Amino acid sequence: MASLGAPAIADGGADHVIPGLDTLTARIERATRRVDRWTRATWDPEVAEALDTAGLNRIERALASAKVASAEVLDPLIGPTAPDEIPAAITAALSDANPADSMRIGLSATLAAWDRFRTATDEGRALRDRLRRRLGFPLVTGLRACPIEGIDPFLHDWGDNRGWRTHKGTDINAESGTPLVAMERGVIVQMGWHYLGGNQVYLLGDMTGDVYYYAHMDSIDEGLEVGVSVSTGQLIGYVGNTGNADVPHLHLGWMPGAGRVDLEGLADAYPMLVELCL
Numbered sequence: 639m640a641s642l643g644a645p646a647i648a649d650g651g652a653d654h655v656i657p658g659l660d661t662l663t664a665r666i667e668r669a670t671r672r673v674d675r676w677t678r679a680t681w682d683p684e685v686a687e688a689l690d691t692a693g694l695n696r697i698e699r700a701l702a703s704a705k706v707a708s709a710e711v712l713d714p715l716i717g718p719t720a721p722d723e724i725p726a727a728i729t730a731a732l733s734d735a736n737p738a739d740s741m742r743i744g745l746s747a748t749l750a751a752w753d754r755f756r757t758a759t760d761e762g763r764a765l766r767d768r769l770r771r772r773l774g775f776p777l778v779t780g781l782r783a784c785p786i787e788g789i790d791p792f793l794h795d796w797g798d799n800r801g802w803r804t805h806k807g808t809d810i811n812a813e814s815g816t817p818l819v820a821m822e823r824g825v826i827v828q829m830g831w832h833y834l835g836g837n838q839v840y841l842l843g844d845m846t847g848d849v850y851y852y853a854h855m856d857s858i859d860e861g862l863e864v865g866v867s868v869s870t871g872q873l874i875g876y877v878g879n880t881g882n883a884d885v886p887h888l889h890l891g892w893m894p895g896a897g898r899v900d901l902e903g904l905a906d907a908y909p910m911l912v913e914l915c916l
């Protein structure tokens with residue numbers, strides 16, 4: 639964690655941090671307000687459940703993106719910091735800085751912006767937990783589960799240049815043979831061998847319509863075939879380095895709301911994975 643004992647940032651460095659945080663705060667507040675409105679519709683239990691599900695999906699994703707984005711926004715002040723360590727890092731930065739420095743770089747205004755952000759986040763989380771409870775999800779998993787247990791922090795490598803192509807997924811290193819589980823309740827829509835992906839599985843989520851792509855698996859669980867339903871957290875196979883992979887890792891691809899395998903619909907799953915896994 640970077641210390642702010644002798645602030646290396648320029649005068650007014652916090653000027654960029656505060657609007658950045660306020661933008662994130664506004665985004666979470668907007669998502670929370672909207673989802674809260676959707677999920678007050680109770681005229682029909684089936685509609686209510688569908689709205690709760692869509693709302694939970696929306697708020698979980700908003701919280702996940704905000705968590706990662708807040709680390710990026712705060713980077714000039716506290717350096718690269720894991721999302722969960724941000725509150726401690728800000729507190730440390732504040733207590734390390736002498737009062738003159740603190741004033742010069744606007745730390746107290748930053749802290750106020752951080753407090754607004756945290757209040758918005760807490761309200762978003764409260765709504766999320768309310769929806770999880772109402773839909774009968776365990777409070778720790780919600781709609782989705784981390785695809786792989788007990789992993790170390792991983793890089794934000796979505797969009798990295800990999801020579802002749804762009805990296806359209808997130809790589810999570812793990813020992814060969816580490817169990818991989820279904821990120822969402824759903825159905826296997828495609829699986830088998832591919833020269834790049836190796837042993838690979840595409841799972842279509844029931845609740846969100848998202849497609850999750852698992853590549854380089856050492857092996858696929860024997861019970862799996864196209865059309866088979868799985869529950870959230872169910873074993874689907876094991877980490878490996880089959881296909882175009884040097885070291886054992888999960889390459890996770892994500893097609894939010896795609897409803898089918900659609901490589902054009904691949905999107906950055908990193909914030910969601912950080913929220914679920916770390």
Ligand SMILES: [Zn+2]
Nearest residue numbers: 807808809889
């Ligand atoms: Zn990859």
